[in-house]
Amino acid sequence: MLEVRDLESGYKRSTVLQGVDLDVGAGQVLGLLGRNGVGKSTLINTLMGLVQPTRGSVRLDGVDLAGRRSDVIARAGVGLVPQGRRVWAPLDVTEHLDLAVRRGRGRGPWDIDRVLDLFPRLGERRRHDAGQLSGGEQQMLAIARALLTNPRLVLMDEPSDGLAPAVVDLIGEAIGRMKAEGVTLLVVEQDLHLAFAVADDIAVMDKGVIAHRSSTQEFRSDSSVAHSLLGVA
Numbered sequence: 354m355l356e357v358r359d360l361e362s363g364y365k366r367s368t369v370l371q372g373v374d375l376d377v378g379a380g381q382v383l384g385l386l387g388r389n390g391v392g393k394s395t396l397i398n399t400l401m402g403l404v405q406p407t408r409g410s411v412r413l414d415g416v417d418l419a420g421r422r423s424d425v426i427a428r429a430g431v432g433l434v435p436q437g438r439r440v441w442a443p444l445d446v447t448e449h450l451d452l453a454v455r456r457g458r459g460r461g462p463w464d465i466d467r468v469l470d471l472f473p474r475l476g477e478r479r480r481h482d483a484g485q486l487s488g489g490e491q492q493m494l495a496i497a498r499a500l501l502t503n504p505r506l507v508l509m510d511e512p513s514d515g516l517a518p519a520v521v522d523l524i525g526e527a528i529g530r531m532k533a534e535g536v537t538l539l540v541v542e543q544d545l546h547l548a549f550a551v552a553d554d555i556a557v558m559d560k561g562v563i564a565h566r567s568s569t570q571e572f573r574s575d576s577s578v579a580h581s582l583l584g585v586a
């Protein structure tokens with residue numbers, strides 16, 4: 354579904370992605386790991402059109418989206434759950450969900466009832482401003498907002514960041530249910546426990562390229578890769 358080839362991008366003073374090649378198959382969950390600063394968020398933001406590529410291609414079901422505007426990429430079926438959630442603090446939960454529906458592609462399985470079924474907690478918090486929600490609730494809202502656009506591919510940037518273990522488990526279950534609904538996911542994660550629980554395959558970034566790719570099972574059975582590329586025992 355997603356085919357990234359030789360993708361180069363970065364910022365005025367530095368090229369961060371040095372030729373990324375990455376495939377995510379339809380219905381697959383790919384966990385993307387890597388040390389701090391290797392370029393994971395830059396990759397997510399380049400795929401979403403928030404950082405401009407200087408070389409390479411990003412094909413979604415054969416259509417090249419590299420360098421297109423983020424709203425064009427969203428309409429093509431890519432949803433983003435950004436690092437730090439980025440919820441709109443003054444809007445309440447209902448307003449968020451309504452806005453996401455209006456921005457959406459208008460077809461597909463996800464509607465407000467289904468996202469509230471996925472995250473009942475959001476239903477209980479309907480009238481609360483997003484800024485008053487806990488970190489976990491904000492993460493649920495960020496995921497719900499992305500799902501309501503009925504994306505074919507969801508990009509998630511560190512969904513477990515700053516969350517208590519019990520809430521991380523809830524997010525993991527939600528990812529499992531999204532996968533069961535046929536959503537394809539690229540999940541950047543530092544929490545190996547969550548990555549292993551949700552991902553079919555693991556890719557590891559290092560210095561702006563994909564340095565390793567294998568099934569999650571293979572990755573777990575050979576600790577040398579985690580040791581050399583992530584610095585974990």
Ligand SMILES: Nc1ncnc2c1ncn2[C@@H]1O[C@H](COP(=O)(O)OP(=O)(O)OP(=O)(O)O)[C@@H](O)[C@H]1O
Pocket residue numbers: 364365369387388389390391392393394395396
């Ligand atoms: N907006 C920006 N402007 C300039 N440089 C940036 C910007 N965002 C990130 N960088 C730099 O690009 C490099 C890659 O950062 P990036 O956030 O993509 O890494 P990461 O792997 O997601 O790290 P982390 O796990 O810490 O989020 C770093 O050197 C970072 O300082």
